[in-house]
Amino acid sequence: MTASGTALYLDGVSVTFDGFKAINELSLVLRPGEMRAIIGPNGAGKTTMMDIITGKTRPDRGQVIFDGEVDLTRLDETDIARLGIGRKFQKPTVFETHSVEDNILLALAGKRGVFATLGARLSGDEARRVDRILRLIRLDGRRKEIAGALSHGQKQWLEIGMLLAQNPKVLLVDEPAAGMTDAETMETADLLKEIAGEHTVVVVEHDMEFVRALGVKVTVLHEGSVLAEGSIDHVSADQRVIDVYLGR
Amino acid sequence: MSSLPKSRPMLLASLDRRSWTFLATLLAAGIIVPVANLAVEPGHAAHLPSYAVALMGKYLTYALLALSVDLIWGYCGILSLGHGAFFALGGYAMGMHLMREIGPRGVYADPVLPDFMVFLNWKELPWFWWGFDMFWFACLMVLLVPGLLAFVFGWFAFRSRVTGVYLSIITQAMTYALMLAFFRNDMGFGGNNGLTDFKDVLGFDLQSDTTRAGLFVFSALALAAGYVVCRVITTSRAGKVLIAVRDAESRTRFLGYRVEHYKLFVFVVSAMMAGLAGALYVPQVGIINPGEFSPANSIEIVIWVAVGGRGTLIGAAVGALTINGLKTVFTSVAPNEWLFALGGIFILVTLFMPRGILGEWDVLKARHAAEKRERIATGLRRMRAAAAEGAHLTSAVEAAE
Ligand SMILES: Nc1ncnc2c1ncn2[C@@H]1O[C@H](COP(=O)(O)OP(=O)(O)O)[C@@H](O)[C@H]1O
Numbered sequence: 001m002t003a004s005g006t007a008l009y010l011d012g013v014s015v016t017f018d019g020f021k022a023i024n025e026l027s028l029v030l031r032p033g034e035m036r037a038i039i040g041p042n043g044a045g046k047t048t049m050m051d052i053i054t055g056k057t058r059p060d061r062g063q064v065i066f067d068g069e070v071d072l073t074r075l076d077e078t079d080i081a082r083l084g085i086g087r088k089f090q091k092p093t094v095f096e097t098h099s100v101e102d103n104i105l106l107a108l109a110g111k112r113g114v115f116a117t118l119g120a121r122l123s124g125d126e127a128r129r130v131d132r133i134l135r136l137i138r139l140d141g142r143r144k145e146i147a148g149a150l151s152h153g154q155k156q157w158l159e160i161g162m163l164l165a166q167n168p169k170v171l172l173v174d175e176p177a178a179g180m181t182d183a184e185t186m187e188t189a190d191l192l193k194e195i196a197g198e199h200t201v202v203v204v205e206h207d208m209e210f211v212r213a214l215g216v217k218v219t220v221l222h223e224g225s226v227l228a229e230g231s232i233d234h235v236s237a238d239q240r241v242i243d244v245y246l247g248r
Numbered sequence: 249m250s251s252l253p254k255s256r257p258m259l260l261a262s263l264d265r266r267s268w269t270f271l272a273t274l275l276a277a278g279i280i281v282p283v284a285n286l287a288v289e290p291g292h293a294a295h296l297p298s299y300a301v302a303l304m305g306k307y308l309t310y311a312l313l314a315l316s317v318d319l320i321w322g323y324c325g326i327l328s329l330g331h332g333a334f335f336a337l338g339g340y341a342m343g344m345h346l347m348r349e350i351g352p353r354g355v356y357a358d359p360v361l362p363d364f365m366v367f368l369n370w371k372e373l374p375w376f377w378w379g380f381d382m383f384w385f386a387c388l389m390v391l392l393v394p395g396l397l398a399f400v401f402g403w404f405a406f407r408s409r410v411t412g413v414y415l416s417i418i419t420q421a422m423t424y425a426l427m428l429a430f431f432r433n434d435m436g437f438g439g440n441n442g443l444t445d446f447k448d449v450l451g452f453d454l455q456s457d458t459t460r461a462g463l464f465v466f467s468a469l470a471l472a473a474g475y476v477v478c479r480v481i482t483t484s485r486a487g488k489v490l491i492a493v494r495d496a497e498s499r500t501r502f503l504g505y506r507v508e509h510y511k512l513f514v515f516v517v518s519a520m521m522a523g524l525a526g527a528l529y530v531p532q533v534g535i536i537n538p539g540e541f542s543p544a545n546s547i548e549i550v551i552w553v554a555v556g557g558r559g560t561l562i563g564a565a566v567g568a569l570t571i572n573g574l575k576t577v578f579t580s581v582a583p584n585e586w587l588f589a590l591g592g593i594f595i596l597v598t599l600f601m602p603r604g605i606l607g608e609w610d611v612l613k614a615r616h617a618a619e620k621r622e623r624i625a626t627g628l629r630r631m632r633a634a635a636a637e638g639a640h641l642t643s644a645v646e647a648a649e
């Protein structure tokens with residue numbers, strides 16, 4: 001298997017923290033436009049994997065390739081974000097003192113340089129994009145409020161909205177349904193399904209109902225490597241998966 | 249989105265009502281103070297003595313310095329504990345010009361060399377003093393030298409992602425190292441004594457009342473200009489990015505912003521503002537010496553900002569003026585206890601007014617506005633209820649008729 005034609009290609013990736021192997025010979029391949037769910041017990045290395053892809057953590061070993069050709073291990077967070085990889089953090093991270101609409105505005109794809117933003121004016125096109133995303137994430141009515149005033153679930157949605165505004169090729173979404181009610185969880189699954197297709201999406205989630213609702217290929221991570229891969233029914237029937245994850 | 253004005257020019261759009269009040273106050277001070285000093289006869293109740301003009305001029309340069317610190321600390325989370333260094337460098341650049349202006353009027357009457365160089369038996373002017381006989385060159389250096397130092401320092405610090413306490417500590421180390429360097433006689437900046445005994449600037453006698461009034465006016469103008477620059481930056485989209493960096497730095501990176509560039513930009517602008525403040529300070533106090541680099545000075549600036557209200561700009565100026573006003577009053581009564589008083593003020597403000605003077609004022613105002621809205625809403629509800637009652641009665645009467 002080679003990296004060509006893939007959206008994201010990880011091969012033999014390992015990373016060690018103070019002697020502890022958080023990621024161990026991990027390999028993962030995503031086709032363009034594919035949506036993939038990643039499950040696994042706490043500490044399996046799901047977040048660390050996203051850190052590696054987005055340049056926050058350097059792997060000790062292995063290949064991380066974007067778009068079939070770009071070596072991500074040589075780039076930093078800013079470069080990787082500009083290439084078109086966006087991420088939502090496990091703990092919702094929004095700009096608390098900015099208004100909801102300014103959070104989206106700052107995420108909106110566009111020029112990022114100091115002097116470009118210093119002279120930037122809100123264009124009609126930008127205003128329309130902000131409006132559209134705010135409606136999509138159902139925060140239209142609270143656009144003027146500061147993001148810090150939102151509930152946990154709303155912050156999750158705002159952060160997903162920021163991802164959409166960025167319009168990346170690959171979206172990495174870490175536990176988007178954490179702290180949500182059942183109804184909100186299902187709405188989030190619908191939202192992510194809407195996004196898929198145009199984008200390549202990786203979703204990390206614990207909630208099995210949520211993963212089932214996504215209806216996509218599932219990768220089970222355990223102790224930093226892939227334990228099983230396949231449909232949700234396939235992996236939940238796997239004895240090793242039941243032992244390390246589902247059975248507990 | 250209506251909150252983001254599209255049509256007005258950036259400069260005007262950046263100034264809110266409070267900005268105009270602040271600028272108008274500065275303008276008024278820039279007119280009233282010189283008039284009260286120069287046009288009102290001494291002995292008259294409205295006469296302002298010359299020492300007061302110089303004192304207030306000095307305060308205005310401190311206010312500009314505080315503004316420069318608030319720009320980086322309040323809006324980008326960079327807590328510099330070494331901003332006194334940029335102030336002092338701007339001051340030295342101006343001091344060097346004023347030294348060259350003395351010319352043959354020095355004690356040793358050397359047409360080129362300042363007295364301290366003659367005293368050290370130097371035969372010619374060191375290269376880094378070249379050009380300072382020209383006012384415009386000195387003015388350029390007032391901005392360029394602090395700006396360049398901030399650029400080099402920031403380049404390394406921000407690229408290696410030094411943040412928080414570590415950054416604060418190395419800024420302290422920077423100003424401390426500069427202080428030690430400037431104390432040395434062979435550095436060529438007058439050592440211990442610094443630069444002093446200035447005579448005039450652009451031909452105007454520094455001791456004359458009109459020159460002092462002029463320097464006061466320029467200090468007010470510089471503060472106004474510095475304020476407008478800060479407003480334009482902080483209200484622009486780049487300003488939103490700065491606040492984003494302050495609140496969630498790594499989130500900003502993951503959105504594709506080059507955080508270190510934003511920090512570097514704002515740090516350099518801030519250093520230049522501090523340099524300008526120093527350049528206006530020196531002719532008004534008549535001396536610049538290595539003591540201006542002392543780490544305690546830089547810490548004091550941060551206290552001004554904290555007291556006035558971090559992240560409010562005007563608060564920084566208010567804090568600088570308030571604390572220095574208190575300092576002047578206090579030191580005339582109990583000169584040795586001032587540092588204890590300053591420490592006390594800082595602790596009290598931190599405990600009881602954590603947002604500073606302007607920040608707390610804003611909270612009070614917001615609460616007041618909320619109460620007012622509430623009262624209006626209750627009033628409306630009562631009126632509606634009364635109207636419904638009235639309509640009900642009317643129809644009852646009509647029915648009875
Ligand atoms: N920066 C770090 N330093 C040390 N250990 C880390 C670091 N990041 C993650 N780890 C460890 O790596 C393991 C995997 O963590 P993580 O990727 O967050 O798991 P998951 O997201 O699957 O719950 C955990 O044991 C965690 O403690």
Ligand SMILES: [Mg+2]
Pocket residue numbers: 046047048090174
């Ligand atoms: Mg995790």
